[in-house]
Amino acid sequence: MIKTLIALTAGALFSTGVLAADLATPDEAKAMSQKAQAAVNEMGKDKAFAAFSAADGGYKVKDLYVFCMDMDGVMLSHAVKPELVGKNLLTFNKYGDELFKNMIATAKASGEGWVDYKWPYPGTEEIKEKTSYIMTNKEGFFCGVGAYK
Numbered sequence: 001m002i003k004t005l006i007a008l009t010a011g012a013l014f015s016t017g018v019l020a021a022d023l024a025t026p027d028e029a030k031a032m033s034q035k036a037q038a039a040v041n042e043m044g045k046d047k048a049f050a051a052f053s054a055a056d057g058g059y060k061v062k063d064l065y066v067f068c069m070d071m072d073g074v075m076l077s078h079a080v081k082p083e084l085v086g087k088n089l090l091t092f093n094k095y096g097d098e099l100f101k102n103m104i105a106t107a108k109a110s111g112e113g114w115v116d117y118k119w120p121y122p123g124t125e126e127i128k129e130k131t132s133y134i135m136t137n138k139e140g141f142f143c144g145v146g147a148y149k
Contacts, residue, residue, distance in 0.1 A: 023122075024062040026114075029147035030133040032059065033112075036066045036145065040137040049077040052143075063122055068143040071108065073100050076141055095119060095127050103134050107142040111135065121148065 024032075036059065039048040045068075051057040052066040059066050065079035073090025089100045099117035106113045112135040119130040132146035 022062050024064045024147045026131055026133070026147045026149070028062070029064055029131070029145040032061065032064050032066065033133040033135050033143060033145040035059070036068075036143040037135040037137050040068075040139055040143065045076070045139050045141075052077055052079045053082065064145050064147065066143050066145055068141055069100065069103065070141045071104055073104065077143070099132075103132065103142065103144060107134055107136050112142075115144070116149075119146070119148075 036048070036052065039051060039059075043051075049068070052059045052068075060079055066077070067075065067079065067084075068077040069075050069089070073088045075084045075087055075089055078084045090104070091098070092100055095118040097117045099115060102117070103115045106115050112133070114131050114133055116129065116131045118127045120126065121128045129149040130146050131149055132144040134142045134144035136142045
């Protein structure tokens with residue numbers, strides 16, 4: 001029985017292409033968000049956005065990546081889905097919550113913080129709990145990095 005459960009669990013993980021060891025923690029997401037804020041503040045948005053998207057830029061680790069949005073809901077940078085750049089996602093609510101409205105509210109209220117929402121698990125269509133740590137920067141927008149809970 002135990003061997004069967006282990007085999008099924010391992011099979012499910014391998015079939016998604018995601019191993020538990022490949023998933024980052026919320027603490028790792030927060031640390032990368034802090035690193036992204038420093039990058040924008042120190043090198044400006046254009047150079048920072050290029051670093052966020054580069055395979056060897058140090059901003060794509062495990063399942064972590066950086067996204068940046070202005071206070072109106074327009075995606076400014078997205079390391080994994082560049083097709084979202086320039087789109088207003090303020091009213092996005094595909095998975096039952098208004099995550100971008102909540103991120104903007106957090107950014108305006110305190111400049112940084114956690115925002116919880118639901119998001120598809122990597123390699124599957126299963127919706128799971130996720131949290132992003134967002135931080136504003138000197139340029140007036142925020143960047144975030146998310147991790148599954």
